[in-house]
Amino acid sequence: MGAYLIKRLLLIIPTLFGIMVINFAIIQIVPGGPVEQMIAQMTGTAVESTARFSGGGEGETLEFNRDNSTSVNDSKYRGAQGLDPDVIKEIEKMYGMDKPAHQRFMKMLRDYLTFDFGESFF
Numbered sequence: 001m002g003a004y005l006i007k008r009l010l011l012i013i014p015t016l017f018g019i020m021v022i023n024f025a026i027i028q029i030v031p032g033g034p035v036e037q038m039i040a041q042m043t044g045t046a047v048e049s050t051a052r053f054s055g056g057g058e059g060e061t062l063e064f065n066r067d068n069s070t071s072v073n074d075s076k077y078r079g080a081q082g083l084d085p086d087v088i089k090e091i092e093k094m095y096g097m098d099k100p101a102h103q104r105f106m107k108m109l110r111d112y113l114t115f116d117f118g119e120s121f122f
Contacts, residue, residue, distance in 0.1 A: 020112075024105050034095045039083060 027033075092098045096107065111118065 020109070021105075024101075024108060028101060028104075033097070035088070035091050035097050038091050038095075039088070042083065042087075 089098065096104055099107075
């Protein structure tokens with residue numbers, strides 16, 4: 001019975017690690033991360049999460065560059081057109097998105113082990 005309990009308790013560690021890896025990967029892949037939210041707030045295109053359902057707002061619009069020329073701001077963020085690239089780099093640095101994914105993951109693990117869960121933005 002004791003060996004069974006010890007085995008089960010030791011299985012918590014890889015299970016928790018696997019959950020953190022999957023959670024980190026999903027958060028990194030999905031659109032609408034913290035950098036994109038900050039850019040949307042700065043450009044005034046931020047839409048509240050319930051605005052689409054309650055009718056509060058004009059909706060989302062996309063503008064495409066029809067003349068296949070390269071724009072001045074070749075950013076990977078959709079809402080960054082018209083913003084200074086230095087401002088975007090500063091926002092990425094503020095949220096730690098300027099570092100590779102493996103460094104961000106290791107920092108996240110280190111912070112979790114020291115019970116530092118970061119600042120709440122809400």
